[in-house]
Amino acid sequence: MDDIIKDVVKIDDYKVKIVLKKKEAPFLANLAMQFAGIVSPAAVEKFKENFSSNPVGTGPFKFVQWIKDDSIILERNDNYWREKAYLDRLILKVIPEPTARYLALKKGEVDIIDFPSPEDIENIKADKNLKVVEQPGLNVGYLAMNQSKKPFDNKLVRQAISHAINKADIIKAVYGNLGTPAKNPIPPTMWSYNDSIKDYEYNPKLAKELLKKAGYENGFKTTLWAMPVSRPYNPNAKKVAEIMQAQLKEVGITADIVSYEWGTYLDKLDNLQHDMCLIGWTGDNGDPDNFLYVLLSIQSTNKPAQNYAFWKNEKFDSLIRQAKETFDRNKRTELYKEAQVIFHEEAPWVPIAHSIVVEPMKKNVMDFKLSPLGKREFRQVWIQK
Numbered sequence: 001m002d003d004i005i006k007d008v009v010k011i012d013d014y015k016v017k018i019v020l021k022k023k024e025a026p027f028l029a030n031l032a033m034q035f036a037g038i039v040s041p042a043a044v045e046k047f048k049e050n051f052s053s054n055p056v057g058t059g060p061f062k063f064v065q066w067i068k069d070d071s072i073i074l075e076r077n078d079n080y081w082r083e084k085a086y087l088d089r090l091i092l093k094v095i096p097e098p099t100a101r102y103l104a105l106k107k108g109e110v111d112i113i114d115f116p117s118p119e120d121i122e123n124i125k126a127d128k129n130l131k132v133v134e135q136p137g138l139n140v141g142y143l144a145m146n147q148s149k150k151p152f153d154n155k156l157v158r159q160a161i162s163h164a165i166n167k168a169d170i171i172k173a174v175y176g177n178l179g180t181p182a183k184n185p186i187p188p189t190m191w192s193y194n195d196s197i198k199d200y201e202y203n204p205k206l207a208k209e210l211l212k213k214a215g216y217e218n219g220f221k222t223t224l225w226a227m228p229v230s231r232p233y234n235p236n237a238k239k240v241a242e243i244m245q246a247q248l249k250e251v252g253i254t255a256d257i258v259s260y261e262w263g264t265y266l267d268k269l270d271n272l273q274h275d276m277c278l279i280g281w282t283g284d285n286g287d288p289d290n291f292l293y294v295l296l297s298i299q300s301t302n303k304p305a306q307n308y309a310f311w312k313n314e315k316f317d318s319l320i321r322q323a324k325e326t327f328d329r330n331k332r333t334e335l336y337k338e339a340q341v342i343f344h345e346e347a348p349w350v351p352i353a354h355s356i357v358v359e360p361m362k363k364n365v366m367d368f369k370l371s372p373l374g375k376r377e378f379r380q381v382w383i384q385k
Helices: 027-031 041-053 098-106 118-126 155-164 167-178 204-213 237-249 262-270 289-296 314-324 329-346
Strands: 005-012 015-020 061-067 071-076 089-093 130-136 139-145 179-181 220-225 253-258 276-282 349-362
Touching: 027 289, 098 118, 098 349, 118 130, 118 167, 118 349, 139 155, 155 204, 155 237, 167 179, 167 237, 167 349, 220 237, 220 262, 237 253, 237 276, 276 289, 289 314, 289 329, 314 329
Parallel strands: 220 253, 220 276
Antiparallel strands: 005 015, 061 071, 071 089, 130 349, 139 276, 139 349, 179 349
């Protein structure tokens, strides 16, 4: 935002004017994101760099306590400016394993759980004391190939890997009925999605031919990094990695699976230490810029990087920059569709899947609604006695 905002001018007690340094079509969408939330200046001054551990905002709940790797406790904010929350208290509990979360729900130890294992969904739906809220997620899970390392700087190698991966097998084994194959870097529910693009077919023979053409007839050795946690876009990265490892082996690529604690994993990805990595994204604001620019622009290769493929394509970058400065949605749509064609040809990722997001809960939890942006909102939630 420092590169975008020139000045913020107070007009009156309830209105400000934001002056930008340049045209920025996604600005209003970005301004609606959580990082732009209104916070207490007094609390910021009091806690300084520790403010994130002692947040004071304007939401329906107030922060009470955070016990690292255990829980966050919130209580209702009776001074909330809108209709007050029904719940007196919220406890956000850390339970790392998906099956352990399910068992805690089944035993009545918790009311709602995030990121269940797809293998548990049918049992949850069959339990008369539980229910499931679900909807298509605004997300994509993908394999990024780091072009700062050989041989991933070779487009033929990236295309070969795209043909070597059998997405149908991965989705069947890991996502079950909760995933659909991905072919673009944005989800099909997002405006400007280019459905005319034909996905790379699973074709090990063609993959071998492309590797031979690239100078790797006998394959090569590399590492495949897998997340240690369940995420909406990838419920079991280790299992995905194991399936990919076997598929790559068929075309002569030997991939050793690597994993780290989640924080360490992200830090190492930010510093582009990986060869290939499994990762993904859930949209923050419903604008394609939040995927295409954030994850694939040249600027996003700067460390800490978010462009984990270290992909620098000038034509793609020019298109998404033009889209940033264009306020006509139809024109932005055409620019983004053209950018997706370049992405497909250059293959910096293997897009794997878009998931259906599911939230299991007790039957007596009422009015919980999923946000497509991955947020969990409890202001209107109540417990039926």
